């Protein structure tokens with residue numbers, strides 16, 4: 001098993017690695033990892049051997065590999081995979097949007113309730129029935145759910161997501177969701193974008 | 208014609224009225240209007256008679272009515288009407304979203320290029336061909352355009368909008384638009400919402 005002081009250093013390594021990933025750095029040395037954190041590079045190497053991460057002498061460690069090792073170990077994994085429920089107009093537009101890839105994000109499973117939609121394929125993925133949500137989310141360890149169903153269905157879908165282990169919900173349905181305190185909700189209201197634009201126009205006319 | 212000092216006070220009234228509209232206030236007196244602006248209520252009444260706005264003694268003026276009078280006069284009107292080009296998945300989801308109404312915003316005309324879509328109706332409005340954009344935008348004096356077409360078509364559509372007199376563009380296509388300096392562009396990237404949510408998850412796990 002892993003000594004407690006090592007376990008407490010791992011989230012610091014993880015956070016630093018994520019910053020590197022955002023800066024598109026792909027290889028780092030144990031000295032790099034220890035530098036900003038005030039940890040001796042030999043200690044970093046010892047820590048990383050506990051979960052089998054092997055650096056190549058003179059080259060270093062692969063950032064992506066360490067992130068996935070550490071993520072697995074810290075149980076933080078799967079912050080980059082999401083599922084979506086409600087594959088209507090908005091859901092389809094979100095599923096086929098290429099803009100998520102640059103953030104390392106991807107929508108890995110689609111759900112709906114309409115028999116005409118369930119079973120069809122979107123970008124090669126089959127649309128599942130929402131009744132299968134809980135066990136699919138549990139199996140894939142998905143932590144992020146996207147809600148694009150009509151407002152009156154949204155609470156029921158949120159309850160199913162939480163039952164499956166979803167810890168963060170991106171909600172488009174214009175309604176307030178009630179979920180346990182530890183579940184994060186981000187409600188999106190596109191109208192704010194249009195209102196802001198309109199406001200700029202007025203401001204420009206008045207200046 | 209309207210005296211210059213009156214003309215200079217009108218935008219101040221207009222800005223104040225807009226704030227009231229957002230606060231859902233529907234009737235105000237000349238004393239209310241003058242109060243925060245340090246203008247005598249008799250002067251406000253004289254100013255407002257120049258364009259025929261009549262307050263009802265003891266009751267006041269209707270906020271909406273004054274906004275539309277002043278908007279017309281100041282040429283700022285139509286900051287609440289938008290047109291949309293590209294009625295595919297995202298476009299349809301935006302057209303049928305009820306969230307714009309509370310901001311006093313509405314999408315008044317839809318355009319597409321696909322013969323299967325042009326001529327069909329969405330919420331009772333006929334979808335026009337994009338070739339009719341310039342003259343319809345000019346006729347309706349529309350100032351806001353929404354772009355929900357594929358990235359490779361977006362610049363062409365932006366040029367048509369600017370030619371029609373559009374002064375603010377809400378762009379969803381993942382591409383950089385080149386427009387004259389006085390045209391405002393707001394580019395929306397929904398991926399930021401998902402990335403932020405994912406980031407919260409990581410931060411929560413690390414705390």
Ligand SMILES: NC(=O)c1ccc[n+]([C@@H]2O[C@H](COP(=O)([O-])OP(=O)(O)OC[C@H]3O[C@@H](n4cnc5c(N)ncnc54)[C@H](O)[C@@H]3O)[C@@H](O)[C@H]2O)c1
Pocket residue numbers: 085086087088089090091111112113114117130148149150151153156157171172173174188189190191299300301303304305306
């Ligand atoms: N927040 C925003 O800015 C914004 C913008 C546009 C639309 N919306 C909202 O997004 C939602 C979707 O809009 P749309 O235009 O795509 O609607 P839509 O009717 O085209 O799609 C809704 C889909 O949800 C499915 N569905 C319904 N109940 C379900 C359930 N219990 N489980 C699984 N699937 C279910 C339907 O079968 C349909 O495919 C609406 O709530 C709408 O108000 C929000």
Ligand SMILES: NC(=O)c1ccc[n+]([C@@H]2O[C@H](COP(=O)([O-])OP(=O)(O)OC[C@H]3O[C@@H](n4cnc5c(N)ncnc54)[C@H](O)[C@@H]3O)[C@@H](O)[C@H]2O)c1
Pocket residue numbers: 092093094096097098099292293294295296297298318319320321324337355356357358360363364378379380381395396397398
């Ligand atoms: N910014 C974001 O967050 C976000 C999210 C989802 C989708 N998108 C983008 O929005 C756009 C639309 O996505 P979608 O899923 O609705 O695509 P879609 O293919 O379903 O719809 C595009 C529509 O535009 C029409 N069109 C094409 N060229 C045109 C032209 N020159 N004039 C008028 N209409 C034209 C097509 O006929 C079609 O109806 C894409 O650029 C997509 O990348 C952005």
